[in-house]
Amino acid sequence: MDLSIDPKLEDFRADVRAFFANDFPKDILAKTRKGASLTTDEVRKSESALGKKGWLAAAWPKEHGGPGWSLEEQYIFDEELERAGVPTVTPMGVIYVGPIIYTFGTDKQKERWLPGIREGREGWCQGYSEPDSGSDLASLQFSAVRERDEYILNGTKIWTSAAQHADWIFCLARTDNSGKKQEGISFIIAEMNRPGITVTPIITIDGKHALNQVHFDNVRVPADYLIGEEGKGWTYSQYLLGHERTSYARIGGKRKQLRHLREIASHVPTGGNRRLIDEPDFARKLSDADLAVDALEMTVLRVLSAVKDGGAPGKEASIVKVLATSAAQQITTLYLDAAGLNGNRQFDDSVTPDWLSKDASANFAAPGLSLYYGTRAQSIYGGTNEIQRNIIAKRVLGL
Ligand SMILES: Cc1cc2nc3c(=O)[nH]c(=O)nc-3n(C[C@H](O)[C@H](O)[C@H](O)COP(=O)(O)OP(=O)(O)OC[C@H]3O[C@@H](n4cnc5c(N)ncnc54)[C@H](O)[C@@H]3O)c2cc1C
Known part of the structure; x- marks a missing residue:
């Protein structure tokens, strides 16, 4: 490319x-x-x-x-x-499950689900993690038992982003416990309003409700909500993660934040006639962040250009995930540096003024703090950065 x-x-x-x-x-x-x-x-x-x-x-x-x-x-x-x-x-529909459905689903499944996803009419969430299965996801115990033309789903999914907005959930479920742990996992879809599903909000450190616990108690779904073959869910889930990890790059958003930080820094006084942008330490950190975004951009373009028609990014997506996380964290830390003591302000949806305005006040401080917390979580979601480094060492570098 x-x-x-x-x-x-x-x-x-x-x-x-x-x-x-x-x-x-x-x-x-x-x-x-x-x-x-x-x-x-x-x-x-x-x-x-x-x-x-x-x-x-x-x-x-x-x-x-x-x-x-x-x-x-x-x-x-x-x-x-x-x-x-x-x-x-919201990536769960259009970036995560959509490509799985059009790659591995039947014609009937494509007709049923793809229009709602691509037209933005139906929301989706991702039921992978469980209270006792995160990094070691293949150990999951959420179960799907086939009974005639239905599956009966039981268990708990956790950290489920956007479940409160979702009409559908796609789950990794255990359909067989006898062989290798990866082999008994299936990819199954459920409507969020089925009897037996309970969504419990999890409020994060920034006071926001983005995460949930989703409990399934004898939830019945039609057997044709199974995507692809029974027991092949692990393979499909890995395909999805390539898309997910590359999607974290968000170069445009990072460049926008850097422009915003330059604007802020050219207004924040640091003594006399000096502004934050004149302080060598801050200016250096800003330049470092610019370089990190340039490096990320080159890497994501290389990874995407290696994707064959309609395919998914491979193991190299782990490199994008690690670089995207560290660039995002570098940038949002600068909001805290710029906010100084104002960084302690609590975020309040109802009173926060337009924080992207050129106003020299510290209106950016509370949403900046929220962004900072949000990007901390990026080291964890989509597979932790430690796990990505293991993948890079073993599967990309062959160590
Ligand atoms: C904001 C957010 C949104 C999320 N959204 C979703 C979602 O929508 N759907 C979903 O299914 N999940 C979601 N998750 C869950 C996420 O995928 C898991 O939190 C993640 O996979 C880690 O699992 P865990 O929390 O159980 O941590 P653990 O697996 O218990 O890990 C704890 C620590 O041990 C380290 N560790 C574990 N194993 C190893 C190893 N082999 N080598 C080195 N270090 C290791 C980890 O890196 C981590 O630092 C979300 C999480 C967050 C924070």
Whole structure:
């Protein structure tokens, strides 16, 4: 792949930019600019706006209803989406399970689920982790027992992001306990409103509700909610993780935060006529973060350009995940450096003013703190960074 962006693509960029400036719901953008959480209806509204335009499933091939964009077009689209401050697309439907369904699902399953995902009408969540199975995910004990034309699901999933907004959950479930632990796992879907499912919120350190525990008590789903073959769920789950880990790069968002930090730093006084941007230590950290994002961008482009048509990024996605996490943490730490004592402010959805404005006050402090906490969690989700380093050592470097 030619890493320099073709000037002809600038027309494409202008179209995308105009859509976000003129046609994307302004109330959603305004709420996101405040760093506030969206309700379920607002998530659907935001994602349907992209879905109606045919741009939600930005990386899907045309045959499955995607726009059929080249890698460069997808890249520009992501940059513009983040530049406009559009809420992060909930990845569980469009990035995680969609490609699994169109790759391994039956025609009936594709007809049933793909339109709702790509049009942003139906929300999804990911039921992988369990209270006793995280890094060692293959030890999971959530069970699916086949009874005639149904599966009966029992067990608890935890850390389930966006379960409170979801219509559907895709689960890794044990259908066989006799062989190697990876071999008895199946990939099964359930509606979130089935009798026997209980969602319990988990409130995180920033006071937000993004995580949940989802308990299943004899939940019955049709047997044709099984994706692919019984016992092959582990293979499908690994395919999904390649997409998931690459999606953490979010270059456009990082560059936007760096621009924002420069703006903030050119206003924050540090004594006399000096501003934070004049302080060598802060300026150096900002430049280091710029370089980290450049390195991440090159790496993600290399990983994506190695993907064969319609396939998934491979083990190298672990490198993207580690680099993306450390760049995100470097950047959000700078918000705390800039906030100083204001970093102690509590975040309050209702009163936070437009924190991306050029206002020299410390309005950025509370949402910046929330971002800081959020990026700490990135070392853990999608498989911890220690586990990614094990994968890089063993499977990428062959050590
Ligand atoms: C914000 C957030 C969102 C999440 N969203 C979801 C979701 O939507 N769906 C879902 O299914 N899960 C989700 N998770 C769960 C996440 O995938 C797990 O937390 C993660 O896989 C780690 O598992 P664990 O928490 O059980 O930690 P453990 O596996 O108990 O690990 C504890 C510590 O030990 C280290 N460790 C463990 N094994 C090794 C090893 N072999 N070598 C070196 N170090 C090791 C880990 O790196 C970690 O530091 C989310 C987590 C977070 C924080």
